[in-house]
Amino acid sequence: MTTEEERATKPPGRARHARPSTRRAVAGRLSWGLADQAVCSMNNFAVGIFVARSLGLTAFGVFSLAWVTYGVVLNVSRGLATDPLMVRFSGVPEADWRAAVARSVGTALGVGTALGAVSLAVGLGIGGRIGPGFACLGVVLPALLLQDAWRFAFFAAGTGRKALVNDLMWCAALVPAMLVAARVGSVGAFVLAWGVAAAVPALYGCFQSGIRPRTAGARGWLREHRDLGYRYLVENVSNSGAAQLRAYGLGAIVGISAVGVIRGAELLLGPFLALLMGLSLVTVAEAARVLRQAPHRLATFCLVIGGGQAAAALLWGAALLLMPDRAGELVLGDVWHASSQLIVPATLGVAGAGLGTGAAAGLRALAAARRSLRCQLFASACYVTGGLGGAVAAGTEGSAWGVAAATVSASAVWWLQLRSALREHHRKSIPEVRTP
Numbered sequence: 001m002t003t004e005e006e007r008a009t010k011p012p013g014r015a016r017h018a019r020p021s022t023r024r025a026v027a028g029r030l031s032w033g034l035a036d037q038a039v040c041s042m043n044n045f046a047v048g049i050f051v052a053r054s055l056g057l058t059a060f061g062v063f064s065l066a067w068v069t070y071g072v073v074l075n076v077s078r079g080l081a082t083d084p085l086m087v088r089f090s091g092v093p094e095a096d097w098r099a100a101v102a103r104s105v106g107t108a109l110g111v112g113t114a115l116g117a118v119s120l121a122v123g124l125g126i127g128g129r130i131g132p133g134f135a136c137l138g139v140v141l142p143a144l145l146l147q148d149a150w151r152f153a154f155f156a157a158g159t160g161r162k163a164l165v166n167d168l169m170w171c172a173a174l175v176p177a178m179l180v181a182a183r184v185g186s187v188g189a190f191v192l193a194w195g196v197a198a199a200v201p202a203l204y205g206c207f208q209s210g211i212r213p214r215t216a217g218a219r220g221w222l223r224e225h226r227d228l229g230y231r232y233l234v235e236n237v238s239n240s241g242a243a244q245l246r247a248y249g250l251g252a253i254v255g256i257s258a259v260g261v262i263r264g265a266e267l268l269l270g271p272f273l274a275l276l277m278g279l280s281l282v283t284v285a286e287a288a289r290v291l292r293q294a295p296h297r298l299a300t301f302c303l304v305i306g307g308g309q310a311a312a313a314l315l316w317g318a319a320l321l322l323m324p325d326r327a328g329e330l331v332l333g334d335v336w337h338a339s340s341q342l343i344v345p346a347t348l349g350v351a352g353a354g355l356g357t358g359a360a361a362g363l364r365a366l367a368a369a370r371r372s373l374r375c376q377l378f379a380s381a382c383y384v385t386g387g388l389g390g391a392v393a394a395g396t397e398g399s400a401w402g403v404a405a406a407t408v409s410a411s412a413v414w415w416l417q418l419r420s421a422l423r424e425h426h427r428k429s430i431p432e433v434r435t436p
Contacts, residue, residue: 036151036164043171047178048267051190052260053333054182059129060335061251061260063187066133068244070144073115075236077145081107082152083232083284084225087367090156090285091292101153101209103217108149109142110218116141132188140195146213147198150205155285162208166201173197231369235376242380246387250399253388258396264332264339265346265400268320269313283357287365295429298362299422306358306411310351317347338396345400349407356411359418368421375417379410 052060085104089097116138123135147170154163177193206212222229251259283305290301320343328336356379363372383406390402 036160036167039164039167039171043167043174045267047174047194048263049331050178050182052264052267052335054185055187055190056333057257057260057335057338059187060263061256061258062130062133063190064259064263065130065247065251066137066187066191067263068240068247069119069134070137070141071240072237072244073112073119073141074145074148075240076115076233077108077111077148078152079233079236080111080222080229081105082149083236083364084221084228086152086156086284087228087288087364088225090288091158094157097153097157098209098211101156102211102214103221105146105149105153105205105211106213106215107218107221108145109213110215112142112145113215129187132186133191136188136191137195140192140198143199143202144195146202147205149213150202150209153205153209153211158285166205166208169201169204170198173200228367228369231373235369235373238376238380242383242387245384246399246403249384249388250391250396253391254395254399258391258399260335261338261342261396262400264335265342267332268339268343269316269346269350283361284364287361291365295425298365299418302358302362302418304358305361306355309354309357313347313351313354317343317351320347341397342400345397345404349400349404352404352407352409352411356407356414359411359414362418363414363421366421366425368417368424371417371421375410375414378413379406382406382410 051063055063081104085100089100089104092100118138119141120135120138123131123133123138125131126134147166150166151163154160154166174194174197177197178190181189181193247259247262250262287298287301290298320340323340325336325340328340332339360372360375363375383403386402386404386406387399388402390398390400392398394401
């Protein structure tokens, strides 16, 4: 074979090898992400189960109110600090990543400090049975948000292994913390134990990355990324705020114990709820890479992610329906009998939400903040309307079915908006042909 012939045949060979190599790299990053989410799922599941068995139904309802409030604050931090980081600094040169991370995690720490002070003041002002939980939540919010910010930072860099190590450290710190809280036996003690354990990996993240959070850079970060940050803030808060409104409304309409029942059903589907909550750690960064390298494959990537989650949630729900009562009581204690009645609607709701997150990842990779904001506002409105309307009509079970219908409807809207956004991106990517 001549030299020219050799040169002609080598590039296709390298191209054939390049694609499997790229796929292996994507699979590797997704594997670390799935492993990290599995740890988070087990972490949240174990905490919820331990608290439910330790406190009983009513006190567990109070703890759940603090939990959903944390979810709102967490989404404020993600919208302002780490969502823009994932969209604009995934797969960039290390120097750019380090400079961005210092300001991003500094912003998260600042959000935790400011909103923690508000939660502390509100908790002290309310007092009674609910106040101590919110006061203790305010104390530990900075550590909780900083730990979450490090996870986003590591996935943006493609080093999911570090995020996994960070979460494993939190799990290890939770064991003695929860045992101490069980001796005290109050909602405030469990909230403190949960947050104090998060302080360990929050500090360790500084050593893992070699980066110190720059809270002084928060103002500049917010200004530079306000085109994404404020839209993502509204989007995220409308999502978690809807859950909070539903919890508060359900407590007022049916009773505090109903909040505990709903939370118990969510715990049964805990692996998938936790996966949904932190899915953007993996999928947004990977979707952004797919968009840069092979934009025509973005829709398929999103469909595989969303469809896979929906199918897995349905299989898990089917397994829960076969669980004997004795096993359920072992897991949830007295909460099991009421929560087990909600497995079917809760499963459908999680499956619908899982399908929608695939489209949501695509919209964020496209930086289509307006479209994703419209989708999330629609989804949140449906969630609150279905959850509270169902509670008025048929109590706790009606609320669960209302939320299931809302999430399935919202998923369809997410996919319609992604299709429109992909068409718009395709039109913009085709250069105009100018006639002489």
